[in-house]
Amino acid sequence: MKNISLVIISSISNNLKSKALTVVFISITLMIVAGLALFFCLLLIAPAIDASVPDRTQLELYLSLIMYTTSIICMGINMNVFAFQSMTKEKSRGNLESLLATPLSAKDIWAAKSLAVFIPGLVLGEVLTFAAMLAINYIYFVPKIGFIYTRWIGLSSFLAVPLIYLCLSLLVHLIGLTGKPAMGNVITQIFLPIVLTLMINLILRSVLNAASWPFTLANFGLAAVIAIIIIFLQPRLTREKIVLSR
Numbered sequence: 001m002k003n004i005s006l007v008i009i010s011s012i013s014n015n016l017k018s019k020a021l022t023v024v025f026i027s028i029t030l031m032i033v034a035g036l037a038l039f040f041c042l043l044l045i046a047p048a049i050d051a052s053v054p055d056r057t058q059l060e061l062y063l064s065l066i067m068y069t070t071s072i073i074c075m076g077i078n079m080n081v082f083a084f085q086s087m088t089k090e091k092s093r094g095n096l097e098s099l100l101a102t103p104l105s106a107k108d109i110w111a112a113k114s115l116a117v118f119i120p121g122l123v124l125g126e127v128l129t130f131a132a133m134l135a136i137n138y139i140y141f142v143p144k145i146g147f148i149y150t151r152w153i154g155l156s157s158f159l160a161v162p163l164i165y166l167c168l169s170l171l172v173h174l175i176g177l178t179g180k181p182a183m184g185n186v187i188t189q190i191f192l193p194i195v196l197t198l199m200i201n202l203i204l205r206s207v208l209n210a211a212s213w214p215f216t217l218a219n220f221g222l223a224a225v226i227a228i229i230i231i232f233l234q235p236r237l238t239r240e241k242i243v244l245s246r
Contacts, residue, residue, distance in 0.1 A: 007108075041139075045062050060150060060153065061209060064152070064210035067132055071157045072196055076121075078125075079172070080192065084176075084184065107237060110170070114174075118165060163223040166223075168188070171184075
């Protein structure tokens with residue numbers, strides 16, 4: 001476990017070594033998240049809160065929509081920026097062969113590399129989602145109807161989305177380590193827009209309520225589907241497969 005922790009820390013350091021890339025990643029994430037939050041606040045929350053009798057259920061829906069999109073965008077952009085470049089550098093520099101020469105197993109290396117990409121996105125996503133929740137509550141809700149928060153909003157934004165991206169990071173690195181990194185990169189590039197568009201459409205068309213347990217269950221179900229794919233592909237993860245995949 002200690003050796004895996006050292007690999008995780010070293011990999012995170014290497015991924016964030018490029019200050020320019022890190023600044024661009026954080027800046028783009030903040031601009032997109034702030035822009036979407038402002039759009040939803042002005043278009044949906046402000047008119048709803050100014051009503052003679054604000055609908056608390058409707059406001060919960062809008063808050064959950066903002067928190068969910070903040071969480072999934074933060075983690076999605078992080079995965080898009082760092083997963084491909086991390087695997088490409090590791091293979092081109094021969095770092096994987098050096099790690100395979102240590103007592104670490106192929107699964108240890110896979111887990112460490114996956115977590116190294118996942119953790120920075122997790123931290124940024126949780127911080128910005130929590131900040132969005134507090135800002136919207138104290139700017140709009142608290143002065144008129146009090147603090148809004150439900151367990152389903154929290155589970156979807158703070159737990160389900162990170163679980164989805166943890167599984168996705170494991171899947172992408174599994175594919176990248178045993179094949180071509182570009183194959184894993186394709187998955188990361190299409191996953192965020194497809195899932196985000198699908199979920200938002202389901203919410204806006206009232207198929208799912210983002211503040212309800214079915215929406216939370218749907219997100220946990222998506223994570224479970226990715227986990228099943230990982231279990232199916234995991235036998236491919238061997239030292240020989242990693243070395244020959246270059």
